[in-house]
Amino acid sequence: MRIAVAADSLDGVAATVVTELRERGHEVIAHGALNDSERDDWAWASAAAARDVAEGRAEQAVVCCWTGTGAAIAANKVRGVRAALCADGYTADGARRWNDANVLALSLRVVSEPLLKEILDAWFAGTASTDPADVANVAHLEA
Numbered sequence: 046m047r048i049a050v051a052a053d054s055l056d057g058v059a060a061t062v063v064t065e066l067r068e069r070g071h072e073v074i075a076h077g078a079l080n081d082s083e084r085d086d087w088a089w090a091s092a093a094a095a096r097d098v099a100e101g102r103a104e105q106a107v108v109c110c111w112t113g114t115g116a117a118i119a120a121n122k123v124r125g126v127r128a129a130l131c132a133d134g135y136t137a138d139g140a141r142r143w144n145d146a147n148v149l150a151l152s153l154r155v156v157s158e159p160l161l162k163e164i165l166d167a168w169f170a171g172t173a174s175t176d177p178a179d180v181a182n183v184a185h186l187e188a
């Protein structure tokens with residue numbers, strides 16, 4: 046899968062997210078602090094990754110900032126993006142299963158390497174629900 050990855054710094058697991066995704070066979074499009082030729086503020090970097098998803102250059106994205114909150118908010122400003130801030134595997138599984146989330150937001154402060162692996166395992170194992178109540182999710186709010 047092609048996955049856009051954004052971070053506003055190289056703190057914590059920022060670089061490990063890229064390594065881990067590549068080791069899992071994904072192609073990474075790097076943004077923000079992970080790309081020397083780009084701005085590294087969280088709103089800009091996260092929105093760039095989210096636009097990759099919305100415009101079809103990537104299937105999913107992982108967006109990171111110190112708390113993960115700003116990255117999630119910025120990504121969710123992009124139409125068609127459903128970004129979920131996940132701090133454990135259970136939340137990541139639910140985000141895919143019940144929310145059909147297409148952007149994973151992470152806190153560089155909270156997420157350790159073992160936790161990152163747990164979150165990614167759950168994120169990629171999770172398939173979106175086919176229950177109509179779940180499928181409808183937030184689409185009607187975008188009108």
Ligand SMILES: O=C(CO)[C@H](O)[C@H](O)COP(=O)(O)O
Pocket residue numbers: 053086087110111112113114115116
């Ligand atoms: O968590 C964040 C936003 O939600 C940022 O990473 C945090 O605010 C630091 O940003 P800056 O380096 O621009 O002050």
